[in-house]
Amino acid sequence: MPTDCISYQTSGYFSKLIQDYLDQKSELKPLYNHFPTLENFEKQIAEKASNFDNRNRIPLVETLKKQYQNIEISDSTKQNIELLSLENTFTITTGHQLNLFSGPLYFLYKIISTINLTKELKSKYPSYNFVPIYWMATEDHDFEEINYFNFKGKKFRWNKESNGPVGRLSTEGLAEFLEIYSQELGSSTNANTLKKLFEDAYLKHDNLADATRFLANSLFANYGLVILDADDAGLKRAFIPYVKEELENQTSYKTVQETIEKQFKDYTVQVNPREINLFYIEDNLRERIIFEEEKYFVNHTKLSFSKEQIFAELENHPEKFSPNVIMRPLYQEIILPNLCYIGGGGEIAYWLELKSFFDAVKITFPILLVRNSVLLATEKQAKKADQLNLSWKDLFTKQENLINTITHKISAFPIDLTPQKEILKTQFQYLYELADQTDKSFSGAVKAQEVKQTKGLENLEKRLLKAQKRKLSDQLQRVVDLQCELFPNNSLQERQNNFSEFYLEKGEQLIPLLLQKLKPLEMNFNIITI
Structure with missing residues (x-):
């Protein structure tokens, strides 16, 4: 395991x-x-x-x-x-x-x-x-x-x-x-x-x-x-005083927006603030509160309030004011x-x-x-990972990378043509030394040939990897099948599966x-x- x-x-x-x-x-x-x-x-x-x-x-x-x-x-x-x-x-x-x-x-x-x-x-x-x-x-x-x-x-x-x-x-x-x-x-x-x-x-x-x-x-x-x-x-x-502060001064928008501009240059912003971060709610209504032309409006409705009216509504019915994210x-x-x-x-x-x-x-x-x-794995799945010589780190790898890694690992011979590329580099080093002693046009020809032959080796390497994937397809399919069981839809199990699937197996022992x-x-x- x-x-x-x-x-x-x-x-x-x-x-x-x-x-x-x-x-x-x-x-x-x-x-x-x-x-x-x-x-x-x-x-x-x-x-x-x-x-x-x-x-x-x-x-x-x-x-x-x-x-x-x-x-x-x-x-x-x-x-x-x-x-x-x-x-x-x-x-x-x-x-x-x-x-x-x-x-x-x-x-x-x-x-x-x-x-x-x-x-x-x-x-x-x-x-x-x-x-x-x-x-x-x-x-x-x-x-x-x-x-x-x-x-x-x-x-x-x-x-x-x-x-x-x-x-x-x-x-x-x-x-x-x-x-x-x-x-x-x-x-x-x-x-x-x-x-x-x-x-x-x-x-x-x-x-x-x-x-x-x-x-x-x-x-x-x-x-x-x-x-x-x-x-x-x-x-x-x-919460009433903070709702009033939000309605009157929009403090959340100002402070959060400033934080985003200062601190999130290198990060994805999870949520962007609105000018007023409140909803107005009833049993079948949840709409944003918007401030325009000195009035407060409930979006997509005919409801509107002056400042005095919305503060009175807040005091009388605080349950109608709902915070957003x-x-x-x-x-x-x-x-x-x-x-x-x-x-x-x-x-x-x-x-x-x-x-x-x-x-x-x-x-x-x-x-x-x-x-x-959490990743939940059955005894059978853990045993299968052992048999396939897979670590958990392997199984967390994106599928295409995992297939490539396992193909390299189980291949009977090296798929990596790096040694051949190094030999080629050494051979061309000699040609560059010759080029330095003659016309510059020869140096350009040497460079072009090096690029061509290096690219040729890289293409051969890719074709060799493809060929080995075909040859080892049965073993690789078992790896893919196991990963798909543990990571449904190429996503984390915890974001996809419902607890009832595992409760069926473990019952009241699960929690x-x-x-x-x-x-x-x-x-x-x-x-x-x-």
Whole structure:
């Protein structure tokens, strides 16, 4: 079984920005507060404790109790909700969209990273409490991103119209979806468990937020996970001053745009700020707020407000003002006593644009941690990799490069014609020496001939490689087949497959296995044999 370790930086699946962040490049230091090490959390705790408004703990606990009142929860989750009222309790947070049946596998890895980090912190700092939070992205409106999941190479899609915040979306129509999905699951004990989980989550709850809460709670309640839906008027009261600041001064746009212009010259910008980074929402509406000619307009509607009117609307109905991707992190850090945000590479990339904005509004910027990434391999797949003499590093290589590398490795003779090129170079060196002693036109002829013959050798080398690929096609196909199993659609497994595919095999052992194996602060790509 291959035993090599893959770092995020060498995996080939992380952007230059994230690689440089993980390498703690000095030019990125202005973009974050403290790097995620166990020791740095001591500083973060001190900063958050002095900056956080503890009055916000009261509506937080009240809201959570209200949201959990119709759901059976574990003692550990119940205890964690109560602990949030104490000033020595802090949170570790991850966020995720309301993907149907959790969507891709990394839903699990985000939450497990969060749970495991709270355990590490409690061990290191026992006088404090640390609560894992899953922030449900209930106010998102891009339904096309979340209305499907992949199972055994097939896409299962929920066809439905959606215009407003997805958390408020009715689950009507998912009974027919379950019928189709059930046929693919089969009739094993684990398959029946998955069917019941889907049924209890989506057919017994009226909206997507409640369904997703039930699903995540069913999977993780025993580990004290607290699930928060921040689409709540009580929670948004604390956000009112920052919404006013955004409406009046557009601080987020000014600060984030300046950061992008100064710090992102060598990096891809993940998100670009708008002049006002807020939406106006109702059950079937989520549209941008735009400021023009001294008035505030709700895009694609007839709604408009003067400054006084929109401030009055905000005071009376704070739940109608929804932060976009730029403002949401600020909302999170205002209502939670949070120390760290755990997210994928894309999420951490946009958080890195926000430090100057947080500084401007005087809110502590959290530690940013790249979530655990995982490749799940069966014993059979690991054994096959051994038989093919493949390392995990080989399997992470882009397919064309992998085929070339393996062809060179298993060929009975060298395919590299470098020695022949060196001999040719030596021969032409003699001709250049002759050229120096005669007419200059001869030197040009020598150069032309060298280029021609070198190119000829390079073409022969390419043809030799092609010929060997044909000859070794059976062995190479086995390599390709294995890589395609582990990296569906030439992408990371965790971005493609749904957890149910692996639950069928491992059942209730799956999550405990992942919890045992994942170490959030090690920042290596985990290869786990199941």
